[in-house]
Amino acid sequence: MNAINWNTSAQSRATRLARAASLAQGKRVEASHAVELLEAVIEPGDRVCLEGNNQKQADFLAQALTEVDPARVHDLHMVQSVLALPQHLDLFERGIAKRLDFSFSGPQGARLAKLVEEGRIEIGAIHTYLELFARYFIDLTPRVSLVAAQAADAEGNLYTGPNTEDTPAIVEATAFKSGIVVAQVNEFVDKVPRVDIPADWVDFVILAPRPNFIEPLFTRDPAQISEIQVLMAMMAIKGIYAEYGVQRLNHGIGFDTAAIELLLPTYGESLGLKGKICRHWALNPHPALIPAIEAGWVESIHSFGSELGMENYLRARPDVFFTGPDGSMRSNRAFCQAAGHYACDMFIGSTLQIDLAGHSSTATLGRIAGFGGAPNMGADARGRRHATPAWLKAGAQAREGLSGVAAMPRGQKLVVQIVETFREHMQPAFVETLDAWQLAEQAKMAIPPVMIYGDDVTHILTEEGIANLLLTRSDEEREQAIRGVAGYTPIGLGRDRRMVENLRDRGVIRRAEDLGVDKRDATRSLLAARSMRDLVRASGGLYEPPRRFRNW
Amino acid sequence: MEKLHFEFKGNRSAGQFAPLLVGVVGSGNLEVLIEPQPSSGACAVDIMTSARGFGPIWEAVLRDFHDRHGLADVSVSINDMGATPAVVSLRLDQAAAQLGNAGARP
Numbered sequence: 001m002n003a004i005n006w007n008t009s010a011q012s013r014a015t016r017l018a019r020a021a022s023l024a025q026g027k028r029v030e031a032s033h034a035v036e037l038l039e040a041v042i043e044p045g046d047r048v049c050l051e052g053n054n055q056k057q058a059d060f061l062a063q064a065l066t067e068v069d070p071a072r073v074h075d076l077h078m079v080q081s082v083l084a085l086p087q088h089l090d091l092f093e094r095g096i097a098k099r100l101d102f103s104f105s106g107p108q109g110a111r112l113a114k115l116v117e118e119g120r121i122e123i124g125a126i127h128t129y130l131e132l133f134a135r136y137f138i139d140l141t142p143r144v145s146l147v148a149a150q151a152a153d154a155e156g157n158l159y160t161g162p163n164t165e166d167t168p169a170i171v172e173a174t175a176f177k178s179g180i181v182v183a184q185v186n187e188f189v190d191k192v193p194r195v196d197i198p199a200d201w202v203d204f205v206i207l208a209p210r211p212n213f214i215e216p217l218f219t220r221d222p223a224q225i226s227e228i229q230v231l232m233a234m235m236a237i238k239g240i241y242a243e244y245g246v247q248r249l250n251h252g253i254g255f256d257t258a259a260i261e262l263l264l265p266t267y268g269e270s271l272g273l274k275g276k277i278c279r280h281w282a283l284n285p286h287p288a289l290i291p292a293i294e295a296g297w298v299e300s301i302h303s304f305g306s307e308l309g310m311e312n313y314l315r316a317r318p319d320v321f322f323t324g325p326d327g328s329m330r331s332n333r334a335f336c337q338a339a340g341h342y343a344c345d346m347f348i349g350s351t352l353q354i355d356l357a358g359h360s361s362t363a364t365l366g367r368i369a370g371f372g373g374a375p376n377m378g379a380d381a382r383g384r385r386h387a388t389p390a391w392l393k394a395g396a397q398a399r400e401g402l403s404g405v406a407a408m409p410r411g412q413k414l415v416v417q418i419v420e421t422f423r424e425h426m427q428p429a430f431v432e433t434l435d436a437w438q439l440a441e442q443a444k445m446a447i448p449p450v451m452i453y454g455d456d457v458t459h460i461l462t463e464e465g466i467a468n469l470l471l472t473r474s475d476e477e478r479e480q481a482i483r484g485v486a487g488y489t490p491i492g493l494g495r496d497r498r499m500v501e502n503l504r505d506r507g508v509i510r511r512a513e514d515l516g517v518d519k520r521d522a523t524r525s526l527l528a529a530r531s532m533r534d535l536v537r538a539s540g541g542l543y544e545p546p547r548r549f550r551n552w
Numbered sequence: 553m554e555k556l557h558f559e560f561k562g563n564r565s566a567g568q569f570a571p572l573l574v575g576v577v578g579s580g581n582l583e584v585l586i587e588p589q590p591s592s593g594a595c596a597v598d599i600m601t602s603a604r605g606f607g608p609i610w611e612a613v614l615r616d617f618h619d620r621h622g623l624a625d626v627s628v629s630i631n632d633m634g635a636t637p638a639v640v641s642l643r644l645d646q647a648a649a650q651l652g653n654a655g656a657r658p
Contacts, residue, residue: 226580228638422636426603463638488609488637519645 009178012143016041016180017203027156027199028188029206034064037204038073041180042144045075048097049142049174052082053165053333054104054372055215055305058148060184060208062087065146070095077101079140081129081166081333082372083108084215092121101140103127104372113368116443126368126449128375129304130337133166136173145174145181148212151192152185156199159192162306162314162329163214167197169334175201184208193326216308216546218284220258222529223551228420228463231512231522233259236348237268239466239515240416240459241277244390248280250340250377252349256418258288260348262527265295282340282377285310285321285329287545291528291538293320303329304336304373309549313542333373340377345390346414347377348461351451352423353431356479356491358454358469360417361436368443371451378452380413387411394458397470412470415452416459421487428489429462430482454478460485464492465511472508484509556599556607558614562624565593572650575643582632584643586651589627601632613637613644621648 005011020040023033038061042048050065051058066087076097083089083105091097092115101124105112115121127135136142147170150161160167174181182204183197237260240246251257264278274297281301283289287310292298302322306314306329314321314329324330340347351360362369384391391411398412419429436448460467460482467481477499484500486492503509512519529535532545533552571587589596597614628647632640 226639227642228636231642420636420638422638426606426636463642488612493612518649519642520649522642 013178013180016043020204024204026154027203027205029204031060031206031209034061034206035067037182037206038065039068041182042068042073042076044073045077046143047077047079047140049136049145049170050078050080050088051145051147051166051170052080052084052088053163053305054082055217055307056148056163056165057084057213057215058146058184059085059087059213060206060210061146061148061182065096066090066094068096074098079132079136079142081132082106083112085213089115098122099124101125101127101132101135102370103129103132104370106369109367109369113366113443116368123368123443123445126370128337128371129333129373130341130376133169133334136169141177141179142170142174143179145170145179147171147181147183149183149185149197151187151189152183152205153189153192153199156202156205157192157195158183158185158197158202159189159194160196162311162331164196164331165305165333168332171197171201180204182206184212186211193328194324196330214308216549218253218286218307219309219545219549220255220286220288221532221549221551222258222262222288222527222534223531225255225259225262225524225527227522227524229256229259230263230524230526231517231519232256232418232420232461232463233263234267234517234522234526235466235512235515236260236416236418236461237263237273237277238271238517239510240346240348240414240461242271242273244346244393244414246277246346246390246414247388248344249278249346249348250282250344251286252347252374254350256350257348258286259527261286261288261292262529264292264297265528266526268297269295282336282344285314287535287543288529290535290543293317294538302336302339303331304333305331308546309544312544313539316542337373337376340373341379342381342384344377344413345388346416347374348416348418349374349378350419351417352429353434354417354419354429354460354482355431355434355454356482357475358457358460358478358482359434359450360452360457361434361448361450363434363436363439363449363451365435365438368439368449371449374451378415379456380415384411384413390414394470397468398458412458414458415456416461417452417457418461421462421464421489421492428491430486430489430491432491462487465509465514467509468507471506477503477508481508554601554604556601556610558597558611560595560614560618561593562595562618562622564622565625566623566651567625569651572647574647574650577631577633579633580635580639582630582635582640582643584647585629586647587627587629589625591625592627593624595623595626595628597628597630599630599632601630601634603632603634609637613640617641617644617648620645623648623651
C-alpha cells in the first residue's frame with residue numbers, strides 16, 4: 001500500500017519559494033523584478049487572490065500580473081472581492097486568467113458583461129463580501145495572494161493604515177494553507193506604527209513605484225442633494241427611524257442616505273430624536289456624517305474601509321471610531337460585514353430595479369455589477385438571537401395574526417430600499433421583470449443575480465411614500481403596496497386604486513401627509529451641510545477632501 | 553419643446569391673490585406660475601416642456617394634483633426642463649400650499 005503524502009501543498013510552496021529565491025533579498029524584491037517574481041511563484045491553473053478592495057487596490061501587482069508570459073502563467077482562477085481596475089480584466093483578455101469568483105465590479109461592470117458574452121471569462125459566482133471571504137477558508141483558498149499595505153518594516157511586518165479592508169481575511173486564508181503572500185507597500189520603515197499583518201504571514205514585499213490607488217467611494221458632495229432626496233430623508237427619519245427607534249444601523253452609499261445623515265442634526269433634532277436613534281453604526285467614515293457626529297448624535301462607528309481625506313478627523317475622534325495605539329483608524333471589511341449583518345437593526349440603501357415582489361437588483365442589461373456588501377447588510381440575520389426594540393417591533397408586525405410556525409415570537413431586521421420612482425433619463429426604478437433574469441440566461445448563471453430578495457425587504461421608500469411590506473398578508477397586497485409607491489412609472493399607473501387606498505387606511509402605505517411631513521419644508525436649507533466646504537468647516541478643518549471634491 | 557394643455561373642473565375657488573411663482577428653470581427642474589382666473593371654474597394648465605412624448609404622465613401627475621387640491625379659477629403655467637414627476641408634484645404641492653397660506657379660500 002502506498003503511503004499518502006500529506007504535505008503536498010507545503011512542498012509545492014517550498015518549490016515555488018526556491019524558484020523565487022534569487023529574486024529576493026530577505027523578503028524584499030525590487031519593483032523591477034515583480035513580473036519575474038510572479039512568474040516564479042504562480043503556476044498554471046493556480047487560484048490567485050489579487051487584492052482589489054472596495055477602495056484600496058494592489059494596483060502595482062495587478063499591472064505586474066498582466067505582464068507575465070501567458071505561456072508560463074495561464075488558466076488562473078482569480079478570486080477577489082472587487083474588480084475595479086482595467087488590469088483586473090486585462091488578465092482575461094491576455095489569456096492569463098480564465099475563471100473568476102468575485103463580489104463587485106461597479107466600474108468594470110460593462111466590460112465584464114461583454115467578456116462574459118464573448119465567452120472569455122467563466123464566472124464561478126457573484127458573492128457578497130462575507131460569503132466570498134468565507135469561501136477563502138472552505139473551497140476557494142488562494143495559492144497566491146497579492147495584497148497592498150501602506151508600509152513594511154525590515155522583517156516584513158505590514159502596516160495598512162486606515163484602509164485595512166480585506167487584507168487580514170485574504171492573508172490569513174493564504175498563509176495558513178501553505179500559500180504565498182506578496183505585498184506591495186508604499187514605503188519601507190524601520191518600525192511600523194502598528195502591526196496589521198505579522199511578518200511571518202508574508203513572503204515577499206515590494207516597494208511600489210507609486211502609492212497604491214484608493215478610491216474615495218463614499219464621498220457625496222452635499223451640493224448635489226436634491227429636494228426630492230430631502231423629502232425622502234424626512235419621511236425615512238419620521239416614518240422609519242423614529243417609528244422603530246432604530247439605534248444600530250448601516251447606510252448605503254448613495255445621495256439618498258447622505259441626505260438622511262445631513263438631516264439628523266436639523267430635522268432629526270427638531271423631532272427630538274437625538275439619543276433615540278442612530279447611535280451605533282457599521283459604516284465607512286462618510287464625510288456626510290460629520291455634522292451629526294459633531295452634534296453628538298453618534299456613539300460608535302466601525303468601518304469596512306476608510307475614506308480618503310478623513311484620516312485626521314478619524315484620528316481626532318477615537319471615542320467614535322476604532323483606532324489603533326498609533327492613532328490611525330483600523331478598518332476590517334470581514335468583521336464589519338459580520339457586524340452589519342448580526343448587530344445592526346436596519347439597513348437602508350438604494351437600488352436600480354425593484355419588481356412586483358420587492359426583489360431588488362443592481363444587475364441591469366449590459367452590466368454585471370455585483371453587489372458587494374449590500375446582501376449581507378440587507379438580509380434578515382436568521383442566526384440572530386439577541387433582542388432589541390426595533391428588531392422586535394419589525395418581527396411582531398410581520399407575524400401579527402399568524403399561527404403555526406410563524407406564531408413563535410421572533411424579531412426581524414429592517415431592510416429598507418430607498419429609490420426615486422424614476423432614475424436619470426426617466427428610467428423607471430420599478431419593473432415587471434428584473435433584467436437579472438435575462439442576464440442570468442446570457443451569462444449562464446444558475447440563479448438570477450438578485451441583490452436583496454423580496455422576502456427580506458421590509459420597506460420601500462419613494463418620494464410617493466413608504467410601503468411597509470411587513471404588514472402585507474398576501475402576494476397581491478404586497479404587489480399593490482409596491483405599486484402604490486411606484487408613482488407614475490407604468491408599474492405605479494397600473495395600481496388598483498381602491499386597494500391602494502385601503503392599504504393606506506391600514507397604514508401599509510404612508511404618504512408624506514400621513515406622516516405629518518410638510519412638503520414645503522423639503523428644501524436644501526434643511527441640510528446640515530450644503531457643500532463640501534460646509535463639511536470641512538463642520539469638521540473644524542480636520543477633513544481634507546480629495547482634490548476633485550474641492551470646488552471652492 | 554412640446555406644448556401641452558390640460559383643464560380640470562374645480563370646486564375650490566382660489567379667489568383673488570397675487571400671482572405666485574415657485575421653482576426655477578434649470579436642468580431637471582421647473583417653474584410653476586399660478587395666476588387667478590376669476591370665475592372660470594377650472595384649473596387650466598399650460599405646459600412648455602423640453603422633454604417630448606410624456607403627455608400621458610403629465611396628465612396623470614396633474615390629475616392627482618387636482619384630486620388633492622381641487623383648485624378652481626386659476627391658471628397654471630409650467631416651464632419644464634426635464635423634471636421628473638417627483639419634482640413636478642413637489643413644486644405643484646409647494647405652490648398649492650403657498651396659495652393656501654396666502655389665505656385665499658372660497
